[in-house]
Amino acid sequence: HWLFCSPGDDNSGRKVITFSCCRMPPSHQLNHTRLLEYLKYTLDQYVENDYTVVYFHYGLKSVNKPSLKWLQTAYKEFDRNYSVLPSPAINIFLTILFSSPRYKKNLKALYVVHPTNFIKILWNLFKPLISHKFGKKIIYLNYLGDLGQHLKYDQLNIPQEVIRHDENLWRKQKGKLPPVVKVPPPRPPLPTQQFGVSLQYIKDKNKGELIPPVMKETVSYLKSKGLQVEGLFRRSASIQTIKAVQKLYNQGKSVNFDDYQDIHIPAVILKTFLRELPQPLLTFDCYDPILEITSVESCLRVTRCKQILQGLPEHNYAVLKYLMCFLHMVSQESIYNRMTASSLACVFGLNLIWPLKGSTSLSALVPVNLFTELLIDFYTNIFNSRTVPGE
Numbered sequence: 054h055w056l057f058c059s060p061g062d063d064n065s066g067r068k069v070i071t072f073s074c075c076r077m078p079p080s081h082q083l084n085h086t087r088l089l090e091y092l093k094y095t096l097d098q099y100v101e102n103d104y105t106v107v108y109f110h111y112g113l114k115s116v117n118k119p120s121l122k123w124l125q126t127a128y129k130e131f132d133r134n135y136s137v138l139p140s141p142a143i144n145i146f147l148t149i150l151f152s153s154p155r156y157k158k159n160l161k162a163l164y165v166v167h168p169t170n171f172i173k174i175l176w177n178l179f180k181p182l183i184s185h186k187f188g189k190k191i192i193y194l195n196y197l198g199d200l201g202q203h204l205k206y207d208q209l210n211i212p213q214e215v216i217r218h219d220e221n222l223w224r225k226q227k228g229k230l231p232p233v234v235k236v237p238p239p240r241p242p243l244p245t246q247q248f249g250v251s252l253q254y255i256k257d258k259n260k261g262e263l264i265p266p267v268m269k270e271t272v273s274y275l276k277s278k279g280l281q282v283e284g285l286f287r288r289s290a291s292i293q294t295i296k297a298v299q300k301l302y303n304q305g306k307s308v309n310f311d312d313y314q315d316i317h318i319p320a321v322i323l324k325t326f327l328r329e330l331p332q333p334l335l336t337f338d339c340y341d342p343i344l345e346i347t348s349v350e351s352c353l354r355v356t357r358c359k360q361i362l363q364g365l366p367e368h369n370y371a372v373l374k375y376l377m378c379f380l381h382m383v384s385q386e387s388i389y390n391r392m393t394a395s396s397l398a399c400v401f402g403l404n405l406i407w408p409l410k411g412s413t414s415l416s417a418l419v420p421v422n423l424f425t426e427l428l429i430d431f432y433t434n435i436f437n438s439r440t441v442p443g444e
Contacts, residue, residue: 062328063204067103067161067289068403075112075214102287102400103159107204109211111167111218157187161289164203167218168193196222210412245305249329252368263371263442267302267326271310271319272379279316280382281389286324286400288317298322327376327404334373335406336365343406344420346427355431358424359438371441373405373428381432398426 063069072092165172173193192203197219200206242250244258247267255265279285294313299322301308310319327334335343342361349357362370380401384394402425407413413421428435 062208063105063162067105069105069107069204069209071107071109071209071211073109073112073212073215074117075109075212077113077117079116103161103289105162105164105204106160107164107166107200107209109166109215110169110172111215112212159287160190162203163191164194164200165191166194166197166200167215167222168195208412243303243305245303247302248299248326249331251331252334252372256368263368264375265326265372268323268372268375270308271323271326272375274310274319275316275323276379276382279320280386282316283389283391285316285383285390285392286320286397287392288320290315290317290321294318295321295325299325324400324404327401333406334369334376336369337409338364340406340408343424344417346424347420354423354427355434358427358431358435361424362435363439367441370439374436374441377428377432377436380429384429394426394429395422397429398422401425 194200197206197211197216200209242254246258247255247265252265256263259266275285294315295318298308298313298318302322310316333340339361342364346354346357362373365373380397381394383390383392384397387393387396399422402418402421403413405425406421408417
């Protein structure tokens with residue numbers, strides 16, 4: 054049903070989870086307890102890092118919304134004594150977010166799209182039950198266009214029913230359709246461009262060097278000053294600062310990370326570079342084989358990883374090997390930085406591989422993260438059979 058979706062990142066590089074009420078099946082067809090468990094499982098893939106939730110309210114009807122009795126039972130199961138809050142569907146999120154500090158801590162925003170007046174009224178009534186700090190994270194957006202200020206709108210897998218509802222709202226409120234967002238034609242990349250261009254382009258403009266300069270500089274800096282920083286790669290950074298650093302790199306200017314006094318900036322820059330490649334580092338061709346890793350026997354998975362990587366172009370393999378060598382090094386310091394191979398995989402997995410069409414489904418998270426974890430954990434074994442130029 055694509056009820057949950059992980060369409061990419063927001064403007065600050067935080068992972069985004071979307072929840073679409075219109076895709077909820079009728080209540081009599083849905084086991085709401087398992088739904089709650091699945092959502093918790095989904096959030097568990099992200100809660101160690103900053104993340105954002107987008108909740109599309111349109112489509113919640115009497116036929117598909119959870120009963121109030123079930124919601125009250127759910128609260129009791131999580132040992133919380135809150136009364137039932139606004140929309141029954143959004144309560145699924147709030148039940149979980151209240152149930153444990155680990156869910157609340159790294160949630161940076163919960164966008165409620167197309168809220169009804171009833172939700173807003175009830176929300177104001179029940180505000181005293183919620184901390185002021187958490188309340189500030191909940192943002193109401195009346196129109197889809199408002200999402201563009203916070204997220205990469207074109208990455209969102211928005212149901213057609215929600216889009217049509219948004220158009221109808223515009224007609225009623227403003228007497229016309231929402232304005233078409235005009236995307237200017239892409240400019241030709243600068244000779245020094247680092248972000249949003251292919252590995253081959255960067256190589257050709259940098260005297261045949263296989264490892265992009267931005268990767269070399271961020272990895273080198275993090276090796277020297279960040280290996281024992283707790284939560285390395287988990288935190289986001291100021292979007293304005295990240296854009297400014299990207300601009301410097303794209304213009305071929307030098308970047309001194311000491312000037313920013315924030316170790317998370319080079320960490321975010323490294324993730325952003327990977328995420329903005331036109332084709333994922335692991336290539337589109339590897340997407341389906343990677344998703345099948347969970348069906349491989351545990352004792353054969355490392356061998357299967359090696360087989361999959363044999364199909365990578367030489368350049369991609371060289372960059373991946375460089376990155377995994379570094380991430381393996383980070384994981385070796387996990388007693389200090391708390392970033393195990395599993396934690397790093399949750400951060401980097403979706404920055405290394407995504408499908409050619411559409412967004413990554415939540416069911417793909419487990420195999421993608423598992424594959425990435427294996428590359429990090431068994432780096433020496435997996436990458437010892439294939440050398441790259443310059444080694």
